[in-house]
Amino acid sequence: MGYEPNAKTAEMAVQLNAFMQEHIYPREMEYNHYMDDDANAFTYPSWFEDLKQKARDAGIWNWFLPAEYTPWSPGLTNLEFAPLMEIMCKVPWSQQVFNCSAPDRGNMDVLAKYGTPEQQEQWLLPLLDGKIRSTYGMTEPLVASSDATNLEVSIVRDGDEYVINGRKWFSSNIANPLNKFMFVMGKTDPTASRHAQHSTIIVPKGTPGCRIVRTYRVLGSLHSPGGEGEVEFKDCRVPATNLILGEGRGFEIAQGRLGPGRFQYAMMFVGMAQRCLDLMCARVQQREAFGEKLMKKTSIQHDVARSRCEIEQCRLLVLAAADKMDREGAKGARDLISMVKIVAPQMCETVASRAMQAFGGKGVSEDLPIGEIFLHARFCRIADGPDEVHMSQLGKWTIRDAPETDLIVHNVDN
Ligand SMILES: Cc1cc2nc3c(=O)[nH]c(=O)nc-3n(C[C@H](O)[C@H](O)[C@H](O)COP(=O)(O)OP(=O)(O)OC[C@H]3O[C@@H](n4cnc5c(N)ncnc54)[C@H](O)[C@@H]3O)c2cc1C
Structure with a gap:
């Protein structure tokens, strides 16, 4: 048993290393200093989109998405992707340049795996394109969220809509200028068994009743451009078709x-x-x-x-x-x-x-x-x-x- 990269991965590693040397390391601290300056809070440097385009043109794009998700996946197994992820993460922000950053990475996984064709069209394709960003909201200020059965945000069916009430916090990426939606995990059936009470639903940015209460620093940093934030839901209504997979599947x-x-x-x-x-x-x-x-x-x-x-x-x-x-x-x-x-x-x-x-x-x-x-x-x-x-x-x-x-x-x- 050995974990030497195969020929395909070795070739991709050479390409990725060359891109890092030419485009990422020279900008490493420039990006960090830009993000450290509060005047730039929740914005990207002007050159960032160009760099994304360069990565895309070079084909270094969405490598994280496992091979099973055709037609969107570039076809790497988890084992093939792992050493490439290591190279990218020598400069952590470069994951965004290659469209491989969290929480969007996981959100793309969810949509590829569980989304309806309509949800994939509306949310997955622009994410895969790097045109939008997203948030995954589980953690809540009022309950110990490390035990996710505690989550209390309520998601109640009303005709063709669901009505959401409650609060999330530590919602990463919420202030990202490209953020267009949030997955919210909340309770649809308090009477069901412990692991069947919760569901996950898409809340598009700007939906009435959904408000970012605040963003805050984590260990002194705003974590621009994505940030961490607290989000309030007050009779926030979204179409029932925004539910992922079905009730109780959170x-x-x-x-x-x-x-x-x-x-x-x-x-x-x-x-x-x-x-x-x-x-x-x-x-x-x-x-x-x-x-x-x-x-x-x-x-x-x-x-x-x-x-x-x-x-x-x-x-x-x-x-x-x-x-x-x-x-x-x-x-x-x-x-x-x-x-x-x-x-x-x-x-x-x-x-x-x-x-x-x-x-x-x-x-x-x-x-x-x-x-x-x-x-x-x-x-x-x-x-x-x-x-x-x-x-x-x-x-x-x-x-x-x-x-x-x-x-x-x-x-x-x-
Ligand atoms: C920078 C950052 C980004 C984050 N981004 C997101 C995000 O995008 N979306 C999201 O939903 N959440 C996010 N989180 C939240 C994170 O997932 C939660 O903080 C974490 O799950 C813990 O939940 P809690 O804060 O409610 O802590 P609690 O559940 O209150 O737990 C507090 C402490 O109790 C102890 N503890 C808990 N359970 C046990 C146990 N079984 N045994 C012993 N000790 C225990 C642990 O030390 C734990 O740290 C983020 C957090 C940080 C710091």
């Missing part, structure tokens, strides 16, 4: 969305951590302290070595998850998907922290992307379900599936 949709999403998300951290390690290695070869290069210090060598081990462990785990997903679907790969969600952000947080240390002051300054990567890794231990929830789930599965073991341990007499 959990099924959330699970279907999160499978491929989580391995892609984990690979993002491998890419970001590798970028930190690459920068760290370059720095310690140049910088001298107390009469020798930093690279001569044992503690630095150990930090580099540990980081390399941890990145490679995580990379292999993500590839294993992607491979199993290709062979057995998201359900068959669920243990591995949970593992990568637990391991990857923590690994990246640790590697980024070591890189910061090796850089000294510059490591925490806005001159480098390391600080931002560190923060991103930290909040992603909460986003998409906190670490503890995934660990509890994985722990339960592991204990349940453990082989029967004789508890009588036979000691060897001396």
